[in-house]
Amino acid sequence: MNIRNCHLLALALAGSLAAPLAIAQDVDPAPPADITTEGNELERLDTDGDARISAEEAMADTSFEARFAELDTDMDGFVTEAELGIEMEEEQVPQTF
Numbered sequence: 001m002n003i004r005n006c007h008l009l010a011l012a013l014a015g016s017l018a019a020p021l022a023i024a025q026d027v028d029p030a031p032p033a034d035i036t037t038e039g040n041e042l043e044r045l046d047t048d049g050d051a052r053i054s055a056e057e058a059m060a061d062t063s064f065e066a067r068f069a070e071l072d073t074d075m076d077g078f079v080t081e082a083e084l085g086i087e088m089e090e091e092q093v094p095q096t097f
Contacts, residue, residue, distance in 0.1 A: 042080075052078040058079070
């Protein structure tokens with residue numbers, strides 16, 4: 001095998017080993033849809049910055065949208081920080097039987 005063939009073989013081998021690494025760097029895993037993290041729902045879903053979540057804003061998260069009517073305790077069409085706080089307190093109360 002002459003030197004030129006050795007160089008071509010080495011170049012082909014290096015390229016074939018480097019290609020998967022370059023592809024792996026481009027992969028950006030997307031977070032799963034509908035992740036609801038307690039405490040940041042208001043920040044995450046309040047797109048207009050009015051410190052409350054409207055029914056329209058709730059549609060961005062299907063699990064939150066499904067709970068919207070339950071969370072909107074004063075039935076004004078918005079879920080506020082206080083209403084989210086009420087939900088969190090209820091979840092933290094230990095149940096005794």
